[in-house]
Structure formats: structure tokens, C-alpha cells
Amino acid sequence: MTFWVMMAVLGSAFLHALWNSLIKVGASRLGAMIILSIGEVPIGLAVAAMRPTLNPAAWPWVLAAGCAHLFYKSFLTYAYEHGDLSRVYPIARGTAPLIVAVIGPLLALAFPTQMAADSLTFHEYAGIFVLGCGILLMAQGVFANGESRKLLPFALGSACATASYTLLDGHGARVAGDAIAYVAWVFVVDGLFFATGMLLWKGLTVLPRQAKPWGVGFIASAASYGAYGVSVWAMTIAPIAVVAALRETSILFAVLIGWLAFGERMTKGKALAAVVIVGGVILTRI
Template structure:
């Protein structure tokens, strides 16, 4: 992985943590996720019109990606209803690179060195430690299966999008169509789950959702592009440094409690990032 790709993916991780913080601070997390997704869909459609049409072989991957992204957001919105940003986010994002790396060993042709896998492991251990407060502090455990479901979907779309963008031959085109399809699927799910009333939102809610959508689209556009330039498992793991950014946002901006375990976990994540750059 080049220095440029490395730094750009770190920036994407900051954007990802930021949009999660925007959604978490909103009143209705499900509606916030819906507005984020709809605004992304409009942006994605504009991208799809501007950039070249993806290769026909990429469309099954695009459809699979839209389904996985929708499921991921449904799980994540539900999990945020039961826990803090600094608890839900580490679990949801932390186990995903472990799944991605394990699957990548068997089904992908990417070459990842032993040191890089050690970095992936360090990142994973760090985020697991950061999430241990669910048990140690008696926090709501209903968030666990929801956050883990989100992690499974994250691992799934990381692999699908990495391969699909390569097949599409254009990361921007793939990303635009993926977000448009995701918006279509999520809108149907929202209508079924909450009814038409969930689409009625205040101007402030729409502005918040649009901001989160722009941050999310920028973060994932960068990630999909990076997956065409570097090993998918490595990019997916490096993106999980967003857990550290989320911890800092949670502690210093949202005033969530920070115990020594969180700071130790942050050190492990940084160590993993350094290992991946050796």
C-alpha cells in the first residue's frame, strides 16, 4: 500500500466516524439513517450519470452490494438505540476486518504479508478491548447481536464492493450506482418497517441527514477506490481505525466516559496501523 493510499484511507476513516456521530446525536436514529441513505441515493445517481456505465459483469455485484449496505444500516440504526457511539461502533466495525481477512485467505488472490496480518490482528484486538465495557460496566447487551449483524454485513460488502469495483473498471461509477440501489432498497425497507410517516422529517433532520450522507459517500468512495489500488483485506482493516476517531469524538465532543481500557485499546489500534505500514 502506497503512502498516498494509506493517508487517504485514514481520512476516509475520519469521515466515517464523523457521519456515525451525526446519526448518533440525532433524535430518531432510524429516520436519520433513512435521510442519510436517501441523500446518498441522489448523490449516487448524479455520479452514475457523470461517470462511465459499469461493465455488465458488475451488476450482480452491485445488486448484492445494495442489499448488504441496506442490511448493515438497519442493524446499525437498531444498535445505536441500545448503546453509545464508543461502544456500538467498535463492535460493529472491529470484528469486520477479522471476517474479511479470513474469507480473503480462501477466496481472494490478494497477497497480504504476515506483518500486515499482525496489524489486522492488533486492530481487531484493540476494538474488542474497547468494546469490553458492554460486559464490565453492565451496559445494555441487546446491542451485541445487532452490532455483530452490522459487522457481518460490513465484511460482506467490503469483499463484494472490492471485487465488484475491479470488475466495473471504474470505482466512481460503481460507488454511484451502489448508493442509488442502496437508497432504493432502504426506502422499501423503511416503508415496510415504519410506514410512510417516517419519510416526513423537519428541515433540521434533512440537513443533518444530508450532511451525514455526504460524509458517508465521501468516505466510501475513497475506500472503494483504494480497494482497486491495494489488497481488499488491508484497506478494509485500515478503515477500522475509524474506531479510534469515533472514540475521540465520543470522549471529547459527545462527553462519553473514557476509562483506561479505552485508551489502551486506542494504543493497540495505532500499533496495528503502524504494523500495516512496515
């Protein structure tokens, strides 16, 4: 991996942490997430228009992934309502690869014709152990520092949804034959599902009336797609495992943003837990 590709992947990691931090800007986390979802639709359509027509067999996977994203955003939104970015993000982001690493091979055994089987290596088992320790350490900090315990089920729910769409995307992109087109349509479906569902449930009053939240939301949409696009580009010219591992520095970026931008309390335990989670994720992905 060249220096400039490495810097691009680090930029992708920062963008992922950035769009999550932008959701915490303003009074309404739900309103911010709806705006982000609305912004995803034109971005996805613009990218899809420049790609080949999607394989019809991929549409069930696109719809399933869109549903998984609906739950992911819902859980993540309410997790941020109850907890700090520097606490929620590492738990949600770190638990997802742990679930994929454990559940993926089991699903491959149960559905051998639908999913490719991947046997776990020693370092992946080591990564799962380290990940578990880091997540437990981060979760323990919630109880030790008197933070709202309500963030935990929402953060873990977000992680489960992330693991779900990760497993769906792995097969869906292969069926589609064009990963970029597949993800573009997932963005469109995801944005429509979440924005429409939340507006029907909560009504138009949940949307901010000021211009600033809309601007921030659309910036978050662009950052979200940019984070993914840069990663996909990097994986075409550098080892996929190295790119995937390096991108997990987003956890550290989120912790730093929470501390420096939002004034969230930074304890030694939180910092150590974040580093342990990053180390575990890297082990599972190398």
C-alpha cells in the same frame, strides 16, 4: 505519501466517523439512517452520470452489495440505539477487517474462479491476533461498565455485513471496469433498498417532521460519499496499503467525537481497546 495527501486521508477518516456520529443526533436513529439513504440516491446518480456506462456483468454484484448494505445499516442503526458511538463504532469497524482477513482466503480457495487468492503474511496474522484482543477488550468493557449487552450482536452483525460488501466490492469493481461508477450505483441501490424497505416496514411516521434532521441527514450523506471519494483519490497517487491503514484512524476519531461531542464516558479500558484495534487493523493492511 506527501503531507497534503496524508491530511486528505485523515480528513476522509474524520468524515467517516462524522457521518456515523450524525446518525446519533436526534431521537430517531432509524429516521436519521433513512434520510441518509434517501440522500445517497441523488449523489450516486450525479456521480454515475459523469462516468462510463456500467458493464452489465457488474449489476449482480451491485445488487448483492446493495443487499449487504441494507443489513449493514439495519444492524448499525439498532447498535446505536443500544450503545455509545465510542463503543459501537470500534467493534463494528474493527471486526470487519478481521472477518475479511480470515474468510477472504477461505472463499478464494472455495471459489478460485470468482475470487483472487491472497495468502496471509506474518504481519497480517499478527494483525488478526491484535485485532481480536482489541475487540475482546472493547466488548469486555460492555459487561464491566454495566452497558446494554444488546449492542454487541448488532455491532457484530454490522461488521459481518461490512465484511460481506467488502468482499463483494472487491470483485464487483473489477468486473465493472470503473470502480467509481460501480460505487455510485451501489450508493443508488443501497439508498433505494434501505429507504424503501424501512418505510414499507415502519411507515412514514418514522420520518422526522422537523427540517433540522433532514439537513443533518443530507450532510451525513455527503460526508459518507466524501469519505469514500477522498480515499479512492488518495489511492491513485499513494500506496493503497498506506492509505487503507491511515484511514482506520476513523476509529480514534469516533471515540473522540463520542467523548467530546456526546459526553460519553471515557475509561482507560475503552481508550486502550480503541488504540489496540487501530493497531491491529493497520497491521492487517500494511
